[in-house]
Amino acid sequence: MITIKEIAQHLGVSPTTVSNVVRGKTKEVSKENIEKIQDYLKKVNYIPNMTARNLAQQKSNIIGVVLKVRKERTTHIFTDPFVAEMLGGIEEVVRKAGYSMMVRISDDIEEILDYVTTWNVDGMILFCMLNDDAIRVQQQFKKPIACVDAYISKEVEDKFGDKFINIALDDEEGVYNCISYLIDNGHRKIGFYSDNIEGVNAARLRGYKRALMDHGIKPTKDDIFKFDPSLKMHDISLNKMIDKAKDYTAVFCTSDMYAVELMNGCILKGINVPDDLSIIGVDDTLISKVARPQLTTLHQSPKEKGKLAAVKIMEFINGENAEEHQIILKSHLVIRDSVKNIK
Amino acid sequence: MITIKEIAQHLGVSPTTVSNVVRGKTKEVSKENIEKIQDYLKKVNYIPNMTARNLAQQKSNIIGVVLKVRKERTTHIFTDPFVAEMLGGIEEVVRKAGYSMMVRISDDIEEILDYVTTWNVDGMILFCMLNDDAIRVQQQFKKPIACVDAYISKEVEDKFGDKFINIALDDEEGVYNCISYLIDNGHRKIGFYSDNIEGVNAARLRGYKRALMDHGIKPTKDDIFKFDPSLKMHDISLNKMIDKAKDYTAVFCTSDMYAVELMNGCILKGINVPDDLSIIGVDDTLISKVARPQLTTLHQSPKEKGKLAAVKIMEFINGENAEEHQIILKSHLVIRDSVKNIK
């Protein structure tokens, strides 16, 4: 690759002048030099060395997109329609802003911090941060951060500066509505199905419990099914769940993907959905529409979440500050065919 | 961030010695220095500056993962289960090899070349390269390349050096088998449904045509439905397709995603699958199992394709050479419920 220095030598000008032309800072360059240099740049197809540029400018032009997920989920995290849509939203904004996206999957916040530090990313978009993580991140990472579905306390949140935002959903409220809807349709034995009950899903669990209690139903620990999404355990967990499902008339699942997998497993085992079991999911991604029966689900827009996070990061980088630390999007229930009225 | 120089000064040793310890090149460092330096590194939580390291070493530790897709597909490329699974396969291998993944979506080969050049990526994984692209890539990009589903001529292929591989599928043969299966089940009016007929899909189209002709059916241009996958056009294209579908007893779709969307559209319009229309897809991703009826589809393993591409790139970087320019994986038909025997 040809360098600025070589070009400068060849044309008998200084590297600064060439550099200025390359970067379009042509106010201080004479017309004849601009033309001469531009012609030559094109002729030799000059392409700047990003590494050198970044070192000189103490930045990276990289946005670190970090998916903090537990090991069991790593292998198929991209195939979760929620994540896929979110990434699509992020990618577009980041690319159009002239930045590059580095995607990192990890379940270890220390590793993540090392990663974004060593690459000196200009901003980080962090998916699924928990409270303890947030404390560490806040201590160590001093660049713009946008979170999607971080679930952290008000106190920790307030420790972050002006370059922090969390894009969230009204999870508790949304799930409250889902469960209320089930109850309105005559369901009293309602399961809660998730791969974890941290962060966002803790909020959802609260909504679930509150809805039950408000309708005079006492939630028990047994009603919460935590399953292992790793490839190995997947079918085992699923079958366990299906066995238990017979004791229920409805199950709330914390994502469309899990809902649809459960539904599929049930149907294959002769449990009819929704006649024998009603199912509700979350996300309203493509999969909920193509599944049969079509899935009743709590709508949110993963793509919008991703886009918004990316837009905010760009604003932060460009000097704007966050006016608030949280943006809470509104969910709504999309009623399709996977819930039966059993009144 | 603390630098090697500062550490050296503080400890009264040279930057070289610190650098050697950081990189584990401790053969030439005295034990007392090793210990002293390691302790201090830990104490100050030293994290190397990747940019500086890369500039000095003339490499990047980056693998460029490039999705070359037409503009209409950009917005939801990650949500295609094929792409999602493939990315998952790539990510794992790349990460475990100590590299970082930069994902770039573009439909312009010149832009792609500029991108990987400016970032000085150590290797590129390229999805969906066409013949003309390949010529340009071969001219300009002299680092290891692994392609997934590139479709290029033997001559162009041979112009690449020892650091090139293409991971492909026996597309023509596979689709030949799909169509033969349909014909065996009594179908004679069979449509071909795709968003493009370049590259891989050109091979599939050949398989389609050959199967028809071998069974005495003359394929016509009208039987090929090209639709526009952009968000705007999506429903319009789909409806057009569905209108035409009445003239057919079966449709072959070039991906599960499209197959499932078509199936869904048909069902919503009162066209029963498979009673009124049989459908076959390609990929055998999750979506084909959760759709109803379950989709009969040509199985391949996107994840394996991705993994293999990434493994090959790493081998190339580590000095190994390609023994062949193509690895052709075997597909096979997975028979589920979306095809009806109408004999």
Added chain:
DNA sequence: TTGAAAGCGCTAACAA
């Protein structure tokens, strides 16, 4: 075993 010095390719402060 250690360290001085040059260099990776670019930018930016400052002088001319």
Added chain:
DNA sequence: TTGTTAGCGCTTTCAA
């Protein structure tokens, strides 16, 4: 308007 110079943080020769 142009060019000189130093420097970004690291690695790598090579001499001590």
